[in-house]
Amino acid sequence: MSFDKKDDQQASIDTPIDNEKPSAGLSRRSLIKAAGALGGVALGSGAIPGFPMIWAQNIKNIKLRQFGTGVSNLNDIAQKAKEDLGITLELTALDSDAVAQRAVTQPRSYDIADIEYWICKKVFPAGVMQPMDVRRLKNFDKISPLFINGKLADDSSIAQGTAPHTVGFTEGKDSTRFASEPTNWMTLVPTIYNADTLGIRPDLVGRPITHWRDIMDPAFKGKTSILNIPSIGIMDAAMICESMGEIQYGDKGNMTREELDKTIEILKAAKSQGQFRAFWKSFDESVNLMSSGEVVIQSMWSPAVAAVRAKGIECKYQPLAEGYRAWGGGIGMAKHLSGLELDAAYEYIDWYLSGWAGAYLNRQGYYSAAPSTSKEFLSADEWGYWIEGKPAQGDILGTDGRLMEKAGTLRDGGSYWDRMGSVACWNSVMDENKYMIRKWNEFIAS
Numbered sequence: 001m002s003f004d005k006k007d008d009q010q011a012s013i014d015t016p017i018d019n020e021k022p023s024a025g026l027s028r029r030s031l032i033k034a035a036g037a038l039g040g041v042a043l044g045s046g047a048i049p050g051f052p053m054i055w056a057q058n059i060k061n062i063k064l065r066q067f068g069t070g071v072s073n074l075n076d077i078a079q080k081a082k083e084d085l086g087i088t089l090e091l092t093a094l095d096s097d098a099v100a101q102r103a104v105t106q107p108r109s110y111d112i113a114d115i116e117y118w119i120c121k122k123v124f125p126a127g128v129m130q131p132m133d134v135r136r137l138k139n140f141d142k143i144s145p146l147f148i149n150g151k152l153a154d155d156s157s158i159a160q161g162t163a164p165h166t167v168g169f170t171e172g173k174d175s176t177r178f179a180s181e182p183t184n185w186m187t188l189v190p191t192i193y194n195a196d197t198l199g200i201r202p203d204l205v206g207r208p209i210t211h212w213r214d215i216m217d218p219a220f221k222g223k224t225s226i227l228n229i230p231s232i233g234i235m236d237a238a239m240i241c242e243s244m245g246e247i248q249y250g251d252k253g254n255m256t257r258e259e260l261d262k263t264i265e266i267l268k269a270a271k272s273q274g275q276f277r278a279f280w281k282s283f284d285e286s287v288n289l290m291s292s293g294e295v296v297i298q299s300m301w302s303p304a305v306a307a308v309r310a311k312g313i314e315c316k317y318q319p320l321a322e323g324y325r326a327w328g329g330g331i332g333m334a335k336h337l338s339g340l341e342l343d344a345a346y347e348y349i350d351w352y353l354s355g356w357a358g359a360y361l362n363r364q365g366y367y368s369a370a371p372s373t374s375k376e377f378l379s380a381d382e383w384g385y386w387i388e389g390k391p392a393q394g395d396i397l398g399t400d401g402r403l404m405e406k407a408g409t410l411r412d413g414g415s416y417w418d419r420m421g422s423v424a425c426w427n428s429v430m431d432e433n434k435y436m437i438r439k440w441n442e443f444i445a446s
Contacts, residue, residue: 021244047058067110084356085351104128113129212240363404
């Protein structure tokens with residue numbers, strides 16, 4: 001996918017989309033705050049003057065337990081939320097499979113679930129989380145349309161896989177059924193997303209890399225790696241196999257058993273011939289494989305590429321002809337939340353969209369779900385580099401203040417619109433998910 005009108009693209013990120021607004025009368029902010037402080041006293045009666053201050057004091061005593069993957073369960077964001085809201089966040093970071101399992105089997109062990117949309121497809125139907133009323137989120141209309149209708153611009157095509165908007169809304173307040181169009185009830189409020197591709201060592205590959213299939217070139221035998229998280233690795237495998245011309249999938253995000261069998265056989269054959277050096281599961285593993293030179297082309301995440309470059313080692317996040325594999329995550333509420341804790345959760349989730357957290361994620365190479373608010377917390381040069389695809393005017397620093405990119409550098413893949421406009425598929429949960437996992441494990445064990 002590609003776009004011709006950059007002005008239209010800019011409007012889609014800077015201009016709030018038109019969504020249903022809350023009803024007239026008391027503002028939703030007032031309703032939220034009053035509900036926690038008054039405990040049943042009629043709103044607006046004047047019986048307790050200054051109730052917002054009472055609510056603000058009460059919320060400082062709230063502790064919310066949040067769990068999710070290490071990608072977005074970040075201590076710096078928790079600390080800033082504490083400074084701005086007074087809410088204490090207890091964070092637990094797990095791998096993707098453990099997140100999905102805990103969300104369903106231990107619903108009382110958390111208050112906030114920080115999960116990816118493909119995980120949401122597995123979790124929400126279990127009834128362990130509650131839909132969120134978008135009318136209680138003042139920043140709802142700042143959310144990227146990718147998460148509302150699946151399109152970056154009006155003429156965009158919707159990518160294959162579990163596109164976030166397809167599991168982003170429920171049919172009603174108490175529903176566990178995903179809605180076919182936006183409603184007032186959201187499953188997750190999006191926070192973080194990106195377009196993933198292959199990472200390469202330009203100094204070691206020895207030739208241009210332009211296709212996903214290049215990872216199977218015998219010239220790189222024993223020097224390649226793919227991600228060993230089944231639901232994500234299988235999507236990279238699909239991009240590779242389709243690029244090779246071996247399989248034309250009906251939907252890479254929802255393969256048939258026949259397609260899965262053929263995909264796994266191709267991977268097994270490559271493994272038996274020694275094509276793969278390793279199968280990584282963690283950020284650090286991918287960084288070490290690439291920085292050591294053991295691997296020269298592999299599945300990779302954008303911040304991992306930046307981490308390799310921060311060591312002074314040449315590394316590139318390579319745009320490819322077939323496009324990107326995308327993923328997105330968000331935060332949602334456990335079903336048991338109520339009262340002040342529920343109000344605090346709404347306050348925290350709305351704060352996440354207000355700009356600071358989004359800018360923090362931008363500086364790590366991810367995208368904010370509310371780009372127009374994050375822009376307010378980025379310098380013009382940072383916005384130009386991370387979002388507009390312009391050469392850095394000065395050095396680009398990471399969240400820790402260390403050098404990430406030198407002045408004059410262009411972001412791999414270009415602008416937000418170039419990258420997210422070239423998404424071929426989203427991370428997904430397939431109808432044949434159990435079968436897929438079994439086949440993937442056969443491949444890893446082969």
